Amino acid sequence: xxxxxxxxxxxxxxxxxxxxxxxxxxxxxxxxxxxxxxxxxxxxxxxxxxxxxxxxxxxxxxxxxxxxxxxxxxx
Amino acid sequence: xxxxxxxxxxxxxxxxxxxxxxxxxxxxxxxxxxxxxxxxxxxxxxxxxxxxxxxxxxxxxxxxxxxxxxxxxxxxxxxxxxxxxxxxxxxxxxxxxxxxxxxxxxxxxxxxxxxxxxxxxxxxxxxxxxxxxxxxxxxxxxxxxxxxxxxxxxxxxxxxxxxxxxxxxxxxxxxxxxxxxxxxxxxxxxxxxxxxxxxxxxxxxxxxxxxxxxxxxxxxxxxxxxxxxxxxxxxxxxxxxxxxxxxxxxxxxxxxxxxxxxxxxxxxxxxxxxxxxxxxxxxxxxxxxxxxxxxxxxxxxxxxxxxxxxxxxxxxxxxxxxxxxxxxxxxxxxxxxxxxxxxxxxxxxxx
Amino acid sequence: xxxxxxxxxxxxxxxxxxxxxxxxxxxxxxxxxxxxxxxxxxxxxxxxxxxxxxxxxxxxxxxxxxxxxxxxxxxxxxxxxxxxxxxxxxxxxxxxxxxxxxxxxxxxxxxxxxxxxxxxxxxxxxxxxxxxxxxxxxxxxxxxxxxxxxxxxxxxxxxxxxxxxxxxxxxxxxxxxxxxxxxxxxxxxxxxxxxxxxxxxxxxxxxxxxxxxxxxxxxxxxxxxxxxxxxxxxxxxxxxxxxxxxxxxxxxxxxxxxxxxxxxxxxxxxxxxxxxxxxxxxxxxxxxxxxxxxxxxxxxxxxxxxxxxxxxxxxxxxxxxxxxx
Numbered sequence: 101x102x103x104x105x106x107x108x109x110x111x112x113x114x115x116x117x118x119x120x121x122x123x124x125x126x127x128x129x130x131x132x133x134x135x136x137x138x139x140x141x142x143x144x145x146x147x148x149x150x151x152x153x154x155x156x157x158x159x160x161x162x163x164x165x166x167x168x169x170x171x172x173x174x175x
Numbered sequence: 176x177x178x179x180x181x182x183x184x185x186x187x188x189x190x191x192x193x194x195x196x197x198x199x200x201x202x203x204x205x206x207x208x209x210x211x212x213x214x215x216x217x218x219x220x221x222x223x224x225x226x227x228x229x230x231x232x233x234x235x236x237x238x239x240x241x242x243x244x245x246x247x248x249x250x251x252x253x254x255x256x257x258x259x260x261x262x263x264x265x266x267x268x269x270x271x272x273x274x275x276x277x278x279x280x281x282x283x284x285x286x287x288x289x290x291x292x293x294x295x296x297x298x299x300x301x302x303x304x305x306x307x308x309x310x311x312x313x314x315x316x317x318x319x320x321x322x323x324x325x326x327x328x329x330x331x332x333x334x335x336x337x338x339x340x341x342x343x344x345x346x347x348x349x350x351x352x353x354x355x356x357x358x359x360x361x362x363x364x365x366x367x368x369x370x371x372x373x374x375x376x377x378x379x380x381x382x383x384x385x386x387x388x389x390x391x392x393x394x395x396x397x398x399x400x401x402x403x404x405x406x407x408x409x410x411x412x413x414x415x416x417x418x419x420x421x422x423x424x425x426x427x428x429x430x431x432x433x434x435x436x437x438x439x440x441x442x443x444x445x446x447x448x449x450x451x452x453x454x455x456x457x458x459x460x461x462x463x464x465x466x467x468x469x470x471x472x473x474x475x476x477x478x479x480x481x482x483x484x485x486x487x488x489x490x491x492x493x494x495x496x497x498x499x500x501x502x503x504x505x506x507x508x509x510x511x512x513x514x515x516x517x518x519x520x521x522x523x524x525x526x
Numbered sequence: 527x528x529x530x531x532x533x534x535x536x537x538x539x540x541x542x543x544x545x546x547x548x549x550x551x552x553x554x555x556x557x558x559x560x561x562x563x564x565x566x567x568x569x570x571x572x573x574x575x576x577x578x579x580x581x582x583x584x585x586x587x588x589x590x591x592x593x594x595x596x597x598x599x600x601x602x603x604x605x606x607x608x609x610x611x612x613x614x615x616x617x618x619x620x621x622x623x624x625x626x627x628x629x630x631x632x633x634x635x636x637x638x639x640x641x642x643x644x645x646x647x648x649x650x651x652x653x654x655x656x657x658x659x660x661x662x663x664x665x666x667x668x669x670x671x672x673x674x675x676x677x678x679x680x681x682x683x684x685x686x687x688x689x690x691x692x693x694x695x696x697x698x699x700x701x702x703x704x705x706x707x708x709x710x711x712x713x714x715x716x717x718x719x720x721x722x723x724x725x726x727x728x729x730x731x732x733x734x735x736x737x738x739x740x741x742x743x744x745x746x747x748x749x750x751x752x753x754x755x756x757x758x759x760x761x762x763x764x765x766x767x768x769x770x771x772x773x774x775x776x777x778x779x780x781x782x783x784x785x786x787x788x789x790x791x792x793x794x795x796x797x798x799x800x801x802x803x804x805x806x807x808x809x810x811x812x813x814x815x816x817x818x819x820x821x822x823x824x825x826x827x828x829x830x831x832x833x834x835x836x837x838x839x840x841x842x843x844x845x846x847x848x849x850x851x
Contacts (some may be wrong), residue, residue: 102202102359102360107228131315132421144359145255145282146283147283149424152414153415160386163392164182167177167411174515
């Protein structure tokens with residue numbers, strides 16, 4: 101139900117970070133997460149709500165890799 | 176590694192008993208639509224949009240209250256764009272603006288701080304709608320309001336929570352075979368909560384991300400589980416969703432809010448399905464209690480049956496006649512990505 | 527110096543406003559006569575249109591309301607296969623408007639008119655109470671270069687070309703309002719030269735439309751409805767910059783529905799698609815042009831998605847607003 105996008109933390113100043121979403125820089129509140137510059141966060145309505153393990157493209161590959169076992173289960 | 180082609184082939188070629196899969200997240204609904212997922216899978220796999228859009232399930236009395244506030248002198252309603260088109264019993268906020276009311280669309284509730292500080296003679300009210308994803312943001316806002324001693328900014332809340340709604344659907348509609356569990360709500364609440372639901376109701380719950388590939392992968396996982404008679408929670412959005420969720424966000428929710436029964440537009444009252452400000456924070460409340468109120472379902476509206484997957488929108492007597500995107504009667508038509516909104520766009524053939 | 531109500535009195539101040547700003551910039555033989563109406567030489571058939579412009583903020587990255595007012599009318603004429611010749615400009619100016627801003631708006635209009643090869647030959651100013659906003663109406667006359675260019679004229683097997691990246695004007699305007707920093711600039715531009723290039727290269731253009739309010743999606747629906755045909759487009763062929771894509775992701779917007787001020791579609795016979803594309807791409811406003819789809823028998827607008835799914839592209843209901851769900 102909620103639009104949220106991944107972005108890269110550029111710099112942090114107190115509770116606010118500059119986050120880069122495909123060259124769009126937004127001020128994002130980072131009170132709810134532990135982050136450092138260079139981390140990827142998921143932002144929703146001006147707040148970072150999550151620190152991401154990796155970028156989305158990489159993740160899709162991992163999900164597909166994980167589903168491999170199902171193929172064998174159903175073979 | 177399994178390929179996307181293989182996943183799509185399996186989903187397309189499925190020819191067993193009809194499977195009904197409910198997604199309960201508006202952004203999943205939107206992604207399914209934008210990626211044309213329905214056209215890629217077997218007609219035997221039906222995707223049903225459940226009660227997952229906070230704007231759509233917000234009762235009309237809430238919109239009425241916003242309209243009233245926005246029309247008062249020296250008052251201004253701050254809102255997400257989503258709420259602008261939603262009709263109350265009299266009008267929408269867009270129509271209220273045309274009649275002279277003050278409303279501003281914001282991207283973040285936190286932007287309200289600066290606005291309230293700049294004009295202390297105006298009473299600002301943020302239209303605080305949302306599920307667990309958005310509620311922590313209001314908590315952060317309340318922290319700021321307190322810290323900066325802002326006295327002219329309050330919330331009008333309509334904050335729903337997901338698990339009671341899922342339980343309600345499971346209890347009341349046995350025909351749903353599996354659930355695509357929400358991605359961003361799960362970021363906050365964690366995916367462990369679905370394990371219990373999966374066991375109790377014996378249905379697969381698969382957490383999915385929002386790319387078309389994510390959704391296809393999750394549908395494939397559900398298909399595999401159903402074929403092999405399993406009903407498990409599976410997290411296919413591990414990059415963002417953990418077992419326990421975001422604990423800091425949960426604690427800020429607990430700090431300010433407590434559970435209450437609430438009315439869901441088109442469905443009715445669901446026990447302990449919403450959050451309200453705790454009594455000690457009532458000074459931040461712009462009058463969110465509508466206890467005396469019971470949502471009236473408009474005559475003829477069958478949104479409840481649509482949301483529960485019992486009928487398709489064209490079976491509703493109001494569909495595309497009395498109820499259209501420009502004049503939405505029921506919640507499913509309110510958002511253009513609600514299930515009736517999508518069917519409306521697709522009326523006149525499947526292409 | 528600011529505009530006050532006396533600038534609308536019809537007296538001395540009105541006259542100096544007209545001389546000091548508008549005549550200074552728009553300077554041409556016809557306008558300089560200050561007659562009640564312009565007397566023009568027009569041969570053959572003409573296209574004639576009008577449009578009014580209100581935009582907040584008045585100045586934005588890539589242009590201002592004046593540039594919009596000239597380009598908007600120039601583009602509407604161009605889309606009919608006409609060469610824009612003359613414009614009129616009516617200004618409704620609120621008291622409190624900064625003279626320097628007004629001067630800048632007029633300066634930009636002059637430049638845009640020069641580029642598009644049109645003359646601003648008549649005008650009007652009115653001053654009203656308010657808080658410093660300017661509203662502009664422009665009307666324009668163009669000479670028809672190619673007959674029969676019409677929204678009703680698309681036929682099966684025609685190809686659809688889009689002149690460049692989507693969503694830039696809308697995103698530029700909204701970035702400021704939403705406090706998001708980027709370098710997105712409005713695409714506001716006169717499209718008369720692209721049209722001239724298409725016609726010069728012998729393209730038998732069936733229909734042209736600029737994708738302004740309501741975006742590409744709305745224009746394609748108008749094509750489908752008016753020409754009684756189906757429009758098929760391919761998602762992967764639609765050019766969108768990385769920055770606009772990110773901007774749309776943040777706010778939950780769909781670039782297909784976002785306003786452009788310097789982008790057009792051209793519907794041409796299928797066999798001329800490549801030639802038309804080459805002509806567009808040689809123009810500086812068409813560098814990113816693409817063939818995005820074609821016309822078939824039927825009705826509606828359909829898109830083949832990147833995942834090879836199919837999706838209906840409906841018109842926009844209400845205003846495109848940032849959303850969270």
